[in-house]
Amino acid sequence: GTTLDAFKQTLRFPPATCTFACLANDEAHWIDKQVTLHGYLGNRRVANKSLTFAELHDMSLGSVVQIVSTATKHADSICLPHQLLQDLSHHTPVVVEGTVRGRQAPKTGSAIKNGAPASGKPVVITGMEIKLENIVPLNTFPENLIVTDETVFGPDQRHLQIKHDKSIRNALRFRSKAARFIRDHLADEHGFEEFETPLLFKSTPEGAREFLVPTRNPGLAYALPQSPQQYKQILMASGIPRYMQIARCFRDEDLRADRQPEFTQVDLEMAFATGEDVMRVVENTVRALWTKLLNIDNLPLPFPRLTYEQAMSRYGSDKPDIRLGSEITKIDYMLPVDLISKIGPHADPLVDVMKIPVSKDANSTRNFVSTFMDSPEAQPFIQNPDGQPGIFIVDSRKPLRGLQPFGFEAAEQVEEMLTLEDGDLVVLQARKNAPFAGGSTPVGNLRLALHKAAVKQGLLPAPKGFAFTWITDFPLFSPNNDSDPGQGGSAGISSTHHPFTAPKTPEDVDLLLTDPLQAKADHYDLVLNGVELGGGSRRIHNAEMQAFILRDILKMSDVRMRDFGHLIEVFRAGCAPHAGMALGFDRLVAVMLGRESVRDVIAFPKSGSGEDLLVKSPTRVTEEQLKTYHLKIRDG
Amino acid sequence: GTTLDAFKQTLRFPPATCTFACLANDEAHWIDKQVTLHGYLGNRRVANKSLTFAELHDMSLGSVVQIVSTATKHADSICLPHQLLQDLSHHTPVVVEGTVRGRQAPKTGSAIKNGAPASGKPVVITGMEIKLENIVPLNTFPENLIVTDETVFGPDQRHLQIKHDKSIRNALRFRSKAARFIRDHLADEHGFEEFETPLLFKSTPEGAREFLVPTRNPGLAYALPQSPQQYKQILMASGIPRYMQIARCFRDEDLRADRQPEFTQVDLEMAFATGEDVMRVVENTVRALWTKLLNIDNLPLPFPRLTYEQAMSRYGSDKPDIRLGSEITKIDYMLPVDLISKIGPHADPLVDVMKIPVSKDANSTRNFVSTFMDSPEAQPFIQNPDGQPGIFIVDSRKPLRGLQPFGFEAAEQVEEMLTLEDGDLVVLQARKNAPFAGGSTPVGNLRLALHKAAVKQGLLPAPKGFAFTWITDFPLFSPNNDSDPGQGGSAGISSTHHPFTAPKTPEDVDLLLTDPLQAKADHYDLVLNGVELGGGSRRIHNAEMQAFILRDILKMSDVRMRDFGHLIEVFRAGCAPHAGMALGFDRLVAVMLGRESVRDVIAFPKSGSGEDLLVKSPTRVTEEQLKTYHLKIRDG
Structure with a gap:
């Protein structure tokens, strides 16, 4: 009533x-x-x-x-x-x-x-x-x-947060504008058209773990795509010259820092194009986006570039925040045996050095260091199996300005190389003499951690502005490791990015036969302020070459090979060379708005455990649903 | 080498x-x-x-x-x-x-x-x-x-088809342009912003069967949304005034004529709005789309409207192709008992009559009829349990111009009502005296089948142009049937569309207590040339009312009710009235381009059995994947 x-x-x-x-x-x-x-x-x-x-x-x-x-x-x-x-x-x-x-x-x-x-x-x-x-x-x-301006709403009250927190609403509106601008710009300035590709795809061992979607046909399932990679390459083989899509993608990964099981990519691919062509289009689009939405029109074009090797050696990261300075240098002159033995277990390590100008006052720097070393943030560095960092504070009141353990000659060279001033922090870090692998080195992580701590304590200003960098020349393959599933070949190596990436030069093609781990990929990441915005590559467009990589380099079984049969078949029919890229749209918007987390720019983000706490998903499957899909829950 | x-x-x-x-x-x-x-x-x-x-x-x-x-x-x-x-x-x-x-x-x-x-x-x-x-x-x-201009490629060669069949490529480009235009128009003319809503949602008994996405948490699964319905209503409750999204949706249905397990909707929702507001925005957008992409700027605004009752009685369909003419009329004067007994088993049936002017020549019409009645297309009508159609051909050479079985009076009235000419086909069809339910009546289907056959034989011109119609005043609830799963309540009735639809008038609200099957919904379908382009409704925005519908009308169990708990909770916090709509984008593009099938406007459509025959999805789940998701295949 x-x-x-x-x-x-x-x-x-x-x-x-x-x-x-x-x-x-x-x-x-x-x-x-x-x-x-x-x-x-x-x-x-x-x-x-x-x-x-x-x-x-x-x-x-x-x-x-x-x-x-x-x-x-x-x-x-x-x-x-x-x-x-x-x-x-x-x-x-x-x-x-x-x-x-x-x-x-x-x-x-x-x-x-x-x-x-x-x-x-x-x-x-x-x-x-x-x-x-x-x-x-x-x-x-x-x-x-x-509800007051100060009320903080939990993720189970996302509706109240969106309604009463204007910054979230504004971020979502900004996101809407950014998507529209990107679509318009790619269409009007570069001739792209948007193509929708299926989300009910199939499981192929490209890299990440894929969500499955069971069908009512017993034992058969779709998989949700980790990217539109394969379909967009098929479009290239179908005579589509410029493809773009703002696409939903899925990865069933353990949700590491600020990842979402579903996320949005600005995805693009260009026929008759090399990596250089793609990088030019992306630079131009990003610059225009910054001008239009942030009113910043002074981004330098072209964006600076670092090879993977340079980024890893100079910043200890393949997504360096170059705004922080504090470049890392390898010390290649003799250090006292005493010092070597203190900074690590290796007899003949490589030793990196970097300077962080934390303050002008040695005592204040000393306080900072001891606070930092006592904090939980320092634990990974203290426990580094390659040795803990050697930390020195430049202090004119001390012998050799505090660098006595370096010995006279080395101290002088370090002084000269780093142009040291009182209060500067000098960090030594040993590492094994081996090629770089993965996304960062301990000294690179330490560089970030020390900067962050110094900013937090007000000793250094928070980094400002937008510093873009391309990272190029990644290794085409990496040794298998525990954390990445790889492509399931038996060669002990996996594609660093995905198995469709082309080698960079004819010399890199030759290396496939002799030393594939040395071969460089025509892959490029776009990095902004220490955040990887996205990556792309020239692709293999030739059927025999693609089959060779899968079968002879990754050593996939025939069964695995068959998962990629459609792609090889498609390349066979006169597929043009092509290259492309995908930008993480959630992250792009978050960085543009200076937000820490992608959750601040997604209307309904999932929690760290993959739940939507407002609608309460996922839910328990009913017996009836299980029957429909011919499934049973496995015990234990 | x-x-x-x-x-x-x-x-x-x-x-x-x-x-x-x-x-x-x-x-x-x-x-x-x-x-x-x-x-x-x-x-x-x-x-x-x-x-x-x-x-x-x-x-x-x-x-x-x-x-x-x-x-x-x-x-x-x-x-x-x-x-x-x-x-x-x-x-x-x-x-x-x-x-x-x-x-x-x-x-x-x-x-x-x-x-x-x-x-x-x-x-x-x-x-x-x-x-x-x-x-x-x-x-x-x-x-x-x-490859020649005549080469026909199978669905397993979709890449060749896209590359070598310009009409497919053009359709995909047209689709891209249409999406862009709709986004721009809704933003610039009507203040909509695009919000992305999660695809990893949860199973709620809204209507269609949902695909499940198992998680690594044993027994828990997401479901792929059949539409962004609930999330967009949450956005309304979150103070978002105008939401739109070109959204991917999923239904695990048996793929009836030209349905896809994943499809794309132009989805929109408006706060502080009634159904009238939504219809105005959609009409305006559709008209502008036709002008911009088809250069047709004479669509009449507002679009004509029919109630569900009118559409069913006059066209025997809730998605009538009004271009065909041949309106159906109920005969409410006496027909001879002889005739009644011939056209069906019911003693006191309702009898519909329609005229199809197949030709000017009775013999030619007679040939047409006998060919049609011998064709497989006629079988469902011959086997109609309400009786087979009575088919008469107007022929001046015959007594009462061929309508003798009607008896003198009825023949005269039919003559007058339908203004008959020689060669016209007159069809009588009996039906049970019961309210309309579902999407079509046998006489409505016969109307379409006869027209189609006449066009195929060159007797009637193929219908041309674009005839839009709104269908309104659908029943809010329908008796449960075998083909639609409904919402799982125990009342024996289900929401005709979904359980969030508002009753149309205060009188319809009152009917909830006395005769819910009589209550009309504030639901509207947009129909074009016999194709349902989409539908929408005023929603229930009030927590108590929504709970009342689920609990007291549909008689959902507490467990079922809990599936909708988030929505009820969200409405509680001052949710404004709202209304919205979704247009099937695949179908919209297909109709604009005059294509028979949505497959012609989707880059990579699924086959009738839900397969992508090019990439060969879905695939067999591996034992390892089943283990990861704590699943087993059920025997038998």
Whole structure:
């Protein structure tokens, strides 16, 4: 009864006369006009028994107009809205009918302020107010739910967070604008068209673990794609010259730092193109995006480049934040045996050195170091099997300015090489004499950790600006390891990125026969401020070559090979050379907005354990569903 | 060795000087210039031993330029390209280097023709040709693969079909343009922003069967969404005023006529809006789309409307093709008992009548009817348990013009009502005296089948143009049936569309308590030429009302109710009224292009059994994968 009656009262409501923006844009036109407005009830101020002011927020929660209500003793019909305005809960969605009046500033200080809104606050329409004639509540708002600017909502209250935290709403809007700009730019400036590729794909051992989608055909399943890689290459073989897609991708990985099981990529591929062509298009698009959405038009083109080898040796990372400075240098002159033995177990290690100018004052640097070394953040470095870092503080009051353990000659050379000043932190780190592998070295991680700690303690300024770098010349193959599943060949090596990546030069092709781990890939990562925005590569476009890589280099079984049979078949029919790239769109938007986490730019992100805590997914499969898909839960 | 060498030769190739469009746009500029072009080798004509002409197709296969090659006896360096041009397979991707020359028309009739290209043929650049200096093949093309304009490729050769069937490529490009236009229009004209919603959702009994995505947490699974319905409603509750998304959706249904297990929707939702608001936005967008992409700007606004009741009674379908005419009328005067008993088993049936003006000649119509009735298409109508159709042919040479079985009075009234002419087909169809349910009636299906057959035989013109209709006032609930799973309540009725649909009027709200099957929904379908483009509704925005529908009307168990708990919780926090719609994007594009099947406008469609025959998905799950997801295949 009550439920139905309440609903019936909200079923018919008059359309709005105009938006708030329309009101604000032509104040003179609206004065004395009768209007109907839709919005959410905001703060109220009861001036006296017969005078109440209230904020009405527009439906996008972006602007506010003042409602003023006066009670007339003898007219019940007017008293009812007046009473309602006072009684309705804050945040109630309402229809307001009234007359527009020129605004009279409230006599006392009010929650509604004139002038420009504070950042993150709604725009206040100052030149007018609405004299209330009728107000209709369209829903209820729980009285016990108190929302202030400081209220922090949990992930199970994502709806309240989006509604009441303007920064999240703005981030989602920014994301929408960014996607539109990228689509338009790639189409209008570079001739790309968007092609949708299937999400019900099949399991192929490309790299990451794939989610399966069982079918009602017993034992058969689709897999959700980790990227549109194969379909986009098929499009290249199908005579499509420029493909792009803002595509949903899936990886069933343990959710390491800030990863999501589903994520969005700006995916593109170009026929008759090399990696250079792709890098040029991406640079140009990124630069235009920064200009359009961030009003930053001074990104240097082309973006600077580092080879993987350079990035690893100079920054100890394949996604270096080059803004931090503190380049790492290999010490290739003699260090005292004493020192060598202190900084690690290896008899003949490589030793890296870097300087971090934490402060001008040696004592302050000393305090910083001892605080850092006692913190949990330092533990991985202390426990590094290649030896813990040797940390020195430049101090003119000490012998050899604090570098005595280096011995006279080495200290002098380090001084010269790093141009040291008092208070500088000098870090030595030993490592095994072996080629770089993986994404970072301990000294590279230490560089980041020390910088972060120094920024946190106010010793160094937080890095600013946007520093893009291309990383090129990755190894085509890497030795198998425990954390990456690889492609399931029996060669003991796996494709560093995926098995469709082309070798970079004819010399790298030759290395396939003699020393494949030495072969470089025509792969390129785009790195911004220490974050990998995405990567791409020239692809193998030739059937025999692709088969050779899978069969003769990775040593896949015939069964595994068959998973890629379609691709090899497709290349056979005159496929043009092609290259492409994928940018992580969530991460791109997060970095543009300076957000720490991609969760801040995804409407409904999953938790670290892959759950949506608002809708409560995933859920328990029913026996009926299991039967439908011919499945049983396995015990234990 | 050979494989690697062949690949090495294609690894480095020079960039193209310009596109073909760029050449064609400024012919004068390019004459005598040295150019490098990328493209696919086309037809060749060997004029004599030392003169060969060849087509070079650009990389988008949209335009052609002529290559001319002459052999010089004494210069081996020139002979090699000349020989290569003759030897390379048709369709080989190549780099061509040469000099642009003013075009001299070939002496004999050539495969390359001047002037405007035939429809579907590439544009021929007529004012110039390229004198070949070098040609580099970038891949091979199988000599035994012969492609002509007539070659039909199977679904396992989708790449060849896309490459060699221009109509497919054009459809995919059209699709890309349509998506962009819709996004831009909804943003710029109506203030929508695009929000991405999760594809890893959870199973809720909304209607269709959902694909499951098992997680590594034993017994827990995500489900792929059949639409972004719930998340978009959550966005409405989150203060987002206008949501849109071109969204991938999934239904694990038996693939009835032209359905895909994954499909794309143009999905939208509006806060503080009624169904009328949504219909206005959609009409406006569709009209603008037709103007922009089809150059048709005379669609009548607003689109005509029929209630479900009207559509079912007048066209026997809830997605009527109103272009066909032949409206169905109920005969509500007396028919002879003889006739009644012949057209069906019911003693007191409702009898529908319609006229199809198949020809002006009774004999020709008679032939048509007997052919049709002998065809397999007629079987369902002959076997209709409500009785087979009574078919009469208007023929002035016969008593009562062939309507004698009607009796004098009824014949006269039918004559008058249908304004009959010789050769008209008059169809009587009995049905049970019961309210309409489902999507069509036998007489409605017969109307379509007879029209189709008449068009096929050239008796009636194929229907032309675009006729939009809104269908409104659907029943909110329908009795459970075997084919639709419903929402799993125990009431014996299910939501006709989904359980979030609002009743249309306060009177319909009242009917919930007394006769829910009589209550009308504020649901609207957009129908075009007999195809349902999509549907939408005003939603229930109020927590108590939503709970009432699920618990008290559908009689869901507490367990089922809990599946929707998040939605009810979200509505509780001041959710504004809202309404929305989803248009099937695949179907929309297919109808715009006059294609029979959505497969013609999807790059990689699934077969009728849900397979991608090119990549060969789905595949057999491995034991290892089953273990990872704690699953076993169930026997039998």
